[in-house]
Amino acid sequence: MNTHNGGRGRIEVRDVGVMFESRGAAVIAVDGVSLTVEPGEFVSLIGPSGCGKSTLLNIVAGFVQPTSGETLLDGKLISRPGSDRGVVFQQYSLFPWLTVRKNVEFGLKMQGVPGSKRETSARTLLGLAGLLSFENHYPDQLSGGMKQRVGIVRALATSPQVLLMDEPFGALDAQTRVVMQEILTNIWQKFRLSVLFVTHDIDESIFLSDKIFVMTARPGRIKAEIQVDLPRPRKPEMTTTPEFVELTQRLRALIREESLSAMGGELKDGGLGGFGMEVGPSGVGAVM
């Protein structure tokens, strides 16, 4: 249903494996992962901490090279970062020395787009995100939610085919988060791009996605692929519908399994240190 941007922005991860060196030993971070994001599709990646979600996203972004396998964007091998893939980071990543508008213009400036044209498109985008009155502020003068909105808008300015987001709302409070999720769905529907979205938050992944990949604990593999067939546009009220609740429970069960196995592994290594306290009555899933 979401192949609407002329078939551009197809991400293909083929049998990707990543190893890191840790204290002289090779650690398999990601093992044999294959996944596809169809053009215009919103796909979430969810899994226990340390399972390699960021690593996978960084491979698609071109920051990390896989040890084995390959990643393709529209059939072309990804080997380095480029403005065809917008990235929104978990940490605030605005350039502190640039005003909000200049931050948004950054990508266009790198492409050599003339100033007046840059300004026009930056102001249009900022208007969409409700930030036009802050165009001349510096990042330090913005709230966390505003900074992340600017971050999203900045990534969109170069008209990328895909948007890669690594827990972009992780640092925000619950209320701001919900608002940001709505803003993001609106933006996504307007721009018709493919999104690969990393999150810890089950509700967030269901609310936003067409498809959710659940990853296993380290080494990260794909444990399950879950289709979310809730109608669009998504509304906050939907989170209480039976379909939504059912999906939540399914995901929670899958992730609880993985978190427990991840912790079990650590327990055997004797490295747990007070972690058990966080496994409350609502289960490990709630901790995540």
Added chain:
Amino acid sequence: MAAVIPLASSAAGAPVGAAPPPPAAADPAAATAAERARAWMWARRRRAAGSGLLWALSILGLLAFWFVCTRYRLEFYMRFTNVPTPADVLQKLVEVNHSTKFITNVWISVRRILTGFGIAILLAVPLGVLIGRYRTVRDLLMPAAEILRPIPAIAWVPMSIMLWPTNEVSIVFITFLGSFFPILLNTVHGVTTLDPVLVRAARCLGASEAQLFRAVILPGVMPQIFTGLAVGIGVAWVSLIAAEMISGQFGVGYFTWEAYSLVNYAEIALGMITIGMLGLVCSGVIRVVGNLVMPWRAHSAGGNR
């Protein structure tokens, strides 16, 4: 503007009967947001004025101490018997300006600073950026830099005289050396501590390596560069004055040392004060330029504590 809003809301919630604030309007609860904002601005200005008063007090205190010690020729463990009074120095200032000799000396020192410090900036900043960015350059240059760095610029005076064809060049070289390392090391530190997420963000926004330097690394290390400049200009003056005293012809350092040889007490003090003033002006210029170049810093936290 941001400050007006919380004030306005606190005005609405202010208890009417409670002890009225000092700049009491007839009815504090009725005060409009604009009035509140004005009162707040006044309070700020008063605080700024208070701060200015302390500044004046600090300088006056120093002058008063000098005056009392020299006017009454105090002798405890220190001896102020031969130290000139402020009036002596003021009179000397007028006197030395009868000819152009003094002002020429000042100008020569300033010229040496500008040349040495300028060359230091031009070399240390690009070098620091390259060292910070590329491991190979770092491994190649940092060991040598670490060996040369602990040698104080003054210790270079004899070597410098041997190395360079003229005295003038060797003094400029000493000045350069003094400021080079603080600028270099601060720049390197700035690059290595630059948030890697900013570099990544620039990369995926399509920045080439060259654009990265220009658009991210340089502005990103600007605060550390200016820290380096502030430290560097101080060391540059120290080195210059020492070099002028040892090997000099001309310059404020030479003027001061010559005054000592000629037992001209007032000129010694005048030389010292001139050096202090020049250093102050240089630091001030660097601060002002820093604020102009980094307007975003005005909004960062940590202004008035």
